[in-house]
Amino acid sequence: MDADGLKRRVPEDVKTSATTVADHATSAPQPHPAGEVKHGVGMEILRVLLFTSWFLCVGTSITVTQLIGSPLYYVNRDYYYAYMALTKQSFGILITTITQWFSPTVIRVSWDQSVRGQLHKTPDGRLETSFPERMILLSNHQIYTDWLYLWWAAYTGRMHGHIFIMLKESLKYVPIISPGILFYGFIFMARKWTSDQGRIAYRLQKLKSRHGGPLSGSAGLDPMWLLIFPEGTNLSSNTRKASVKWAKKQQIPDLKHQLLPRSTGLQFCLEQLGDSIEWVYDCTLAYEGVPKGEYAPDYFTLRSIYFQGRPPKSVNMHWRRFAVSSIPVKDADGFSEWLLARWKEKDELLETFYNTGRFPVDAVQDGAKDGGYIETEVRLQRWVEIGQIFVVLAALALVSNVLTKLYEMLFSR
Numbered sequence: 001m002d003a004d005g006l007k008r009r010v011p012e013d014v015k016t017s018a019t020t021v022a023d024h025a026t027s028a029p030q031p032h033p034a035g036e037v038k039h040g041v042g043m044e045i046l047r048v049l050l051f052t053s054w055f056l057c058v059g060t061s062i063t064v065t066q067l068i069g070s071p072l073y074y075v076n077r078d079y080y081y082a083y084m085a086l087t088k089q090s091f092g093i094l095i096t097t098i099t100q101w102f103s104p105t106v107i108r109v110s111w112d113q114s115v116r117g118q119l120h121k122t123p124d125g126r127l128e129t130s131f132p133e134r135m136i137l138l139s140n141h142q143i144y145t146d147w148l149y150l151w152w153a154a155y156t157g158r159m160h161g162h163i164f165i166m167l168k169e170s171l172k173y174v175p176i177i178s179p180g181i182l183f184y185g186f187i188f189m190a191r192k193w194t195s196d197q198g199r200i201a202y203r204l205q206k207l208k209s210r211h212g213g214p215l216s217g218s219a220g221l222d223p224m225w226l227l228i229f230p231e232g233t234n235l236s237s238n239t240r241k242a243s244v245k246w247a248k249k250q251q252i253p254d255l256k257h258q259l260l261p262r263s264t265g266l267q268f269c270l271e272q273l274g275d276s277i278e279w280v281y282d283c284t285l286a287y288e289g290v291p292k293g294e295y296a297p298d299y300f301t302l303r304s305i306y307f308q309g310r311p312p313k314s315v316n317m318h319w320r321r322f323a324v325s326s327i328p329v330k331d332a333d334g335f336s337e338w339l340l341a342r343w344k345e346k347d348e349l350l351e352t353f354y355n356t357g358r359f360p361v362d363a364v365q366d367g368a369k370d371g372g373y374i375e376t377e378v379r380l381q382r383w384v385e386i387g388q389i390f391v392v393l394a395a396l397a398l399v400s401n402v403l404t405k406l407y408e409m410l411f412s413r
Helices: 012-027 041-069 077-102 146-156 169-173 178-183 193-207 237-250 264-276 302-307 332-356 383-411
Strands: 106-111 119-121 127-129 134-139 163-168 187-189 224-228 279-287 314-323 374-376
Touching: 041 077, 041 178, 041 302, 041 383, 077 146, 077 178, 077 302, 077 383, 119 374, 127 146, 134 146, 134 264, 146 163, 146 224, 146 279, 146 314, 163 169, 163 193, 169 178, 169 187, 187 193, 193 264, 224 264, 264 332, 279 332, 314 332
Parallel strands: 106 314, 134 224, 134 279, 163 187, 163 224
Antiparallel strands: 106 374, 119 127, 279 314
């Protein structure tokens, strides 16, 4: 409730006391939930340089690899899509390595009975998932790095080459990575349904088309994890105000720990994909240390997470799923109510997390460790996977070297 709704008479001594407390709170900010800065200015600069160098090196290599393979589109579409899926795997490896090297932290995973038996901890401590090869993946949106952890979740199921993301159109113009994103077939939204609907329909038709390439899944349909953030943007003080305004306009209660979800785009995706998918998976994300009622972006930024050595003490994931057949996809009002009900459930999960520091666990702790949770970290299964990123460029360099020597042998005097 805002101050305008609390017009009461307050004694002057209470006012003075409240002002003093407020001033004290302003002058003495709360400690950062990840502790003090772990790296001095010199080390932070070095980390920035190492991070940027690795990201630029791999990003450029991926883009060049994509350009080399782009003519396949006119030769064999099936092999073109398989080739681009491999380059998408390379980007999944990139974000896994930068998270492993620059912001290691605990990943704590829990679930309900709907996904029982689909998450496991390997003997060497890694997370393995056995989710379907085609699904829609929903998530709340806390901070800008949410998608990194969800892409890593796809990596744990060997699906990191088949993830598709609905994202803001402005991201098409990010230097270095934007060309690669275009090759990945992501769905860009201008947040104007009149212009978004056509492009979304076009991309979804491609995602439900049958291909016969080497990476095609069952029944000829390519594997696909379509990641959607129904809130549209991350939770912050500014977006919270917009959510409150929207709740009043729609005459519905606002949520405590999330923004209200928008249903139009998700419903359209489910309608267009039809019976090519059976399941909607839902992941609720929470970051340890964010005070209840406050916002993760105020504490965890790109700088604090990757350069200052202050990532969240743990990233918490709670998984569940819903059969598409149980969702009122054809009824706009019914679907909006269904989605809002799911987000209210997620808000209750987050309330539990903020009160206890943990999401609830499944009563049957199949495959879990650590008190019903799987505690793991973001890391590669094998370091040799990094070589995949450069294999095309290395092969091209080798062939070029052989052809150059052959030319010199034949035509030099």
